[in-house]
Amino acid sequence: MKKALVTGATGFVGAAVARALLAARWQVRVLARRGSERRNLRGLAVEVQEGDLTDLDSLQRAAEGCAGLFHVAADYRLGAPDPSQLYRANVDGTRNILSAARHAGVQRIVYTSSVATIGIPADGTPGDEATPNSLANMIGHYKRSKYLAEEVVRDAAREGTSVVIVSPSTPVGPGDIKPTPTGQLVLDAAAGRMPAYVDTGLNIVHVDDVAAGHLLAYERGVPGERYILGGQDMTLREILGVISALVGRKPPRVRLPYGVVLPLAYFAEGYAKLSGRAGRITLEGVRMSRKRMFFSSAKAMRDLGYRSRPPAEAFADAIQWFRENGALKSERLE
Numbered sequence: 001m002k003k004a005l006v007t008g009a010t011g012f013v014g015a016a017v018a019r020a021l022l023a024a025r026w027q028v029r030v031l032a033r034r035g036s037e038r039r040n041l042r043g044l045a046v047e048v049q050e051g052d053l054t055d056l057d058s059l060q061r062a063a064e065g066c067a068g069l070f071h072v073a074a075d076y077r078l079g080a081p082d083p084s085q086l087y088r089a090n091v092d093g094t095r096n097i098l099s100a101a102r103h104a105g106v107q108r109i110v111y112t113s114s115v116a117t118i119g120i121p122a123d124g125t126p127g128d129e130a131t132p133n134s135l136a137n138m139i140g141h142y143k144r145s146k147y148l149a150e151e152v153v154r155d156a157a158r159e160g161t162s163v164v165i166v167s168p169s170t171p172v173g174p175g176d177i178k179p180t181p182t183g184q185l186v187l188d189a190a191a192g193r194m195p196a197y198v199d200t201g202l203n204i205v206h207v208d209d210v211a212a213g214h215l216l217a218y219e220r221g222v223p224g225e226r227y228i229l230g231g232q233d234m235t236l237r238e239i240l241g242v243i244s245a246l247v248g249r250k251p252p253r254v255r256l257p258y259g260v261v262l263p264l265a266y267f268a269e270g271y272a273k274l275s276g277r278a279g280r281i282t283l284e285g286v287r288m289s290r291k292r293m294f295f296s297s298a299k300a301m302r303d304l305g306y307r308s309r310p311p312a313e314a315f316a317d318a319i320q321w322f323r324e325n326g327a328l329k330s331e332r333l334e
Helices: 012-023 056-063 084-104 140-158 181-190 207-220 236-247 258-275 283-288 298-304 311-324
Strands: 003-007 027-032 047-050 068-071 108-112 163-168 170-172 201-206 226-229 232-235
Touching: 003 012, 012 027, 012 068, 012 170, 012 207, 027 056, 047 056, 056 084, 068 084, 068 207, 084 108, 084 140, 108 207, 140 163, 163 207, 170 181, 170 207, 170 311, 181 236, 181 311, 201 207, 201 236, 201 311, 207 226, 207 298, 226 298, 232 236, 236 311
Parallel strands: 003 027, 003 068, 027 047, 068 108, 108 163, 163 226, 170 201
Antiparallel strands: 201 232
16 A cells, blocks of 8 residues: 655645545555644544654655655745745745655655646636746745745756646635635635625635545656646636525625725735734735636646536535534525
8 A cells, every 4th residue: 555645734735635545545644743733634544744844854754655745735825924934834845845755765746836826818818837927927925935836846857856746726625724815715705704806716626626636646647747726717706606605695796996905905914914913805815816817727637637526516515614613604594
């Protein structure tokens, strides 16, 4: 039985990858920081190795005896008060875990990147793996850190490391503990805390489909190549409409112009700095919303056999999980 090391398995996508590996009869070792929230590991027959992406010795111990590495861990925050933390985790941490994997003789690595590193065509068509982009085009420190981390991975692939890159679009589903910015959007919409929307769009995919795509990338991916693991392109208005229907609410009908939302973001970030509490609205998020984040998974479908389910199932599973974990009241409105 093959053994895999999964980083980020206490988080949203990483936990889904760990579940998929167990279902495929892998032995699973997970890297977890000391004192980390481990609710997503409950009931999973995994071996926990305590360590940190900044501690190379702990990474080498974790990678020993593993045939595969699924490096899912990332610091995914928009408007982080200390951006250096994102670069330490996402860039330096990636360099460290790749070094540890090579030292341990890991046969193949799947690196979880993001569609944030992929360009968006000016004509409004979906982006794909070949759509050019540059560091100068990255909005905010999260995107910049993921772009630089992917460059680290590409360099490793050019030097002979067997590493495949996967780029999830916007995962939704169970296990979004923090929650992620997208999970917070789903939670707020389901709770009736989004009376208006902006003209933007996202590619929505069920987190379990993303996890399945990771395993397909390990089995069938070409080293050095990247594969978008996405689902369906949806405008924010469509997203809110589906969520509202699932919880029995009326969808918001007011569209806010970008020029109105931007000053609100400045105010929210100023208040967050003074109060020390992260707000719902960030400048980074608002600036990103100016573009519709639409992407094509055609390459993964063709080369990996990747498939995704309808977004409504992802939203329904996310809402159910939020309810079961006390983040959302279970009453359905009529």
